[in-house]
Amino acid sequence: MKRIVQFNILLFLLAGIISGCQKDLPKHETKLKIVSMDKLSYFHSEIVPVYKQSLKEIPSLFVHHEIKGKQILVECIINGVSFRESDHSKQKIGKMIVWVDGKKNSEVTSAAFIIKGLSPGVHKLKLEVVKLNNEPYGLTKEFIVNIPR
Template identity: 60%
Template sequence: MKRNIWMLTLSIFVISMMTGCQNDVPKPETNLKLIPMVHASTYKLDSIPVLKQNSNEIPSLFVQYKAKGNKIMVECILTGISFRESDHSKEKLGKMLVWVDGKKYQEVSTAAFIIKGLAPGNHKLKLEVIDLKNQPYGLTKEFMVNIPK
């Protein structure tokens, strides 16, 4: 009888230890995860439409940027114009010119990109959306950035 009580007590103790020491695994989030901008240049950037765009939509441009070292990470939200040349469902196709201190720096066809190799100091950046025949859409954003020494 004492042996049965001892085994029962030991069994309850072991079971309580096993159930009490489990890790609470959180449920996976359903939010989409974004690739950090610092790693964006290592991935092939495919355009993924965030919102369904209509060709009747008035084009608009919203720009966010962040300086990190001598790099500027730029993220654009462009509505009404597509960067995909293979997207024939939209009438308005385009690309973006990047100007640094009044000089053409590069031509991009993605909504997120990195401007590298800027010298320390203040720089005037200009983003201009143009069509595939280099005609402006009238969408530009200008801003100043400071690269620390």
């Protein structure tokens, strides 16, 4: 009996919350705003499509990592450098060197990869973007990971 009363109270509160939220729906906008082409051309130099990068772009590196058991999933966003040797749309082609505890671990040619085989404990990782001849671009990220036992 006590469970039925609790269920009915919960059901009543839930119905009140759902019905109360329906009154605050936004109104549709009906006014259109038309901008002439000559005004758009003023802003044309500031509009850059997301899918197309400039060849003069300054390279940058953003790294996100996640520890899953004894594996580290690494995702990188690298602007201005391509890992594909056949990519002729960009002048800067490179690879990434992975350092673990100050020692070169591997070379990677993809923006997402998994690091396996680390022993339990704290490790210092360094990712360095370099040219194909190992000349540095000056893009590095260092971070600490703790592999659980």
